[in-house]
Amino acid sequence: MKKSYKVAIVGATGVVGRTAIKILEEKNLPISEYVFFASKRSAGKIIEFKNKDYIVQELNENSFDSGFDFAIFSAGGETSQKFAPIAASKNCIVIDNSSTFRMNEDVPLVVPEVNPEEISNHHGIIANPNCSTIQAVVALKPLDDKYNIKRIVYSTYQAVSGAGKKGIDDLANGIKGFAPQKFPHPIYNNCLPHIDIFLDNSYTKEEEKMINETRKILKKPDLKITATAVRVPVFNSHSESINVEFEKEFNLYDLKKDLANSPGIIVKDDIENNLYPLAANATGNDEVFVGRIRRDFSVDSGVNLWVVADNIRKGAATNAIQIMEYMMK
Numbered sequence: 480m481k482k483s484y485k486v487a488i489v490g491a492t493g494v495v496g497r498t499a500i501k502i503l504e505e506k507n508l509p510i511s512e513y514v515f516f517a518s519k520r521s522a523g524k525i526i527e528f529k530n531k532d533y534i535v536q537e538l539n540e541n542s543f544d545s546g547f548d549f550a551i552f553s554a555g556g557e558t559s560q561k562f563a564p565i566a567a568s569k570n571c572i573v574i575d576n577s578s579t580f581r582m583n584e585d586v587p588l589v590v591p592e593v594n595p596e597e598i599s600n601h602h603g604i605i606a607n608p609n610c611s612t613i614q615a616v617v618a619l620k621p622l623d624d625k626y627n628i629k630r631i632v633y634s635t636y637q638a639v640s641g642a643g644k645k646g647i648d649d650l651a652n653g654i655k656g657f658a659p660q661k662f663p664h665p666i667y668n669n670c671l672p673h674i675d676i677f678l679d680n681s682y683t684k685e686e687e688k689m690i691n692e693t694r695k696i697l698k699k700p701d702l703k704i705t706a707t708a709v710r711v712p713v714f715n716s717h718s719e720s721i722n723v724e725f726e727k728e729f730n731l732y733d734l735k736k737d738l739a740n741s742p743g744i745i746v747k748d749d750i751e752n753n754l755y756p757l758a759a760n761a762t763g764n765d766e767v768f769v770g771r772i773r774r775d776f777s778v779d780s781g782v783n784l785w786v787v788a789d790n791i792r793k794g795a796a797t798n799a800i801q802i803m804e805y806m807m808k
């Protein structure tokens with residue numbers, strides 16, 4: 480283990496990058512040097528971090544020449560495509576938040592509570608899964624281990640922060656009556672069953688990401704999964720209804736205990752007192768909240784879950800930093 484590390488945050492001025500910086504400020508990791516990168520637009524801006532002013536640098540081909548240990552990339556797919564291999568070629572381990580490398584066979588797709596063993600298989604790039612996938616698999620992994628998942632039906636209720644600065648602006652400006660700039664329809668007072676682009680099979684790319692990434696992370700390439708991903712007028716934290724069917728029988732009391740005893744999960748399921756996971760309460764937390772846990776009476780062995788997490792923290796920045804922390808140990 481090295482004594483101290485040099486870390487780059489790429490996309491430091493974005494929603495995920497800023498949150499990563501906030502989390503690094505909260506944690507006390509053995510990092511002696513930070514460099515914050517963004518595009519030309521933000522070069523020269525000041526970021527205050529640990530009582531020091533840092534000047535945002537424009538990312539370029541030579542940015543990684545000065546010997547970085549880790550780079551957390553949150554600057555969109557094109558930036559990752561171009562610059563992550565350059566960083567990796569200079570012995571900098573890249574933890575990438577974009578979807579660019581997630582399904583590459585030689586790139587581990589990691590959620591530390593679920594498949595930390597994959598980290599050591601990296602060749603310079605480790606992918607952070609999609610925000611909606613991360614919170615889902617944290618909840619599903621302990622159930623799959625014990626009851627063997629047969630089929631999953633995802634229905635998501637995703638916050639506008641998942642679409643970055645422009646998504647947040649669309650809701651904030653929509654409330655004031657302005658037309659959307661990011662989404663194809665107004666998001667205020669609305670629900671859009673459309674996240675990312677439509678594919679030839681009529682699914683959206685977001686839905687396809689959830690399906691493929693879940694299969695890869697749970698190491699079940701043929702798992703039956705379907706998904707409907709919906710953008711809702713919530714500023715932050717994604718909510719998901721997850722219907723799961725198992726191969727094995729289960730006892731509901733035990734299943735709740737399995738969830739409660741699993742890393743990264745907080746079970747909030749007290750319906751007598753109207754307590755269940757809520758987006759407004761999940762924001763600012765790193766855990767995945769699970770509630771409304773109830774048997775699906777329409778199948779032999781199935782359960783319904785309501786799963787909520789801060790999509791910018793656990794769904795992106797926290798997960799990436801947890802991977803880096805794991806490697807530092």
Ligand SMILES: NC(=O)c1ccc[n+]([C@@H]2O[C@H](COP(=O)([O-])OP(=O)(O)OC[C@H]3O[C@@H](n4cnc5c(N)ncnc54)[C@H](OP(=O)(O)O)[C@@H]3O)[C@@H](O)[C@H]2O)c1
Nearest residue numbers: 490492493494495517518521553554555577641643644795
């Ligand atoms: N939001 C989420 O919930 C979430 C979750 C998981 C993964 N992600 C992924 O994380 C990435 C960032 O998302 P975000 O929500 O933070 O987006 P965002 O708020 O729009 O921020 C984008 C960041 O990327 C930078 N950037 C853009 N083009 C660049 C370039 N050519 N070179 C260097 N930096 C560049 C921007 O810098 P400027 O200030 O210079 O424009 C900004 O810092 C995306 O790949 C996204 O898919 C997001």
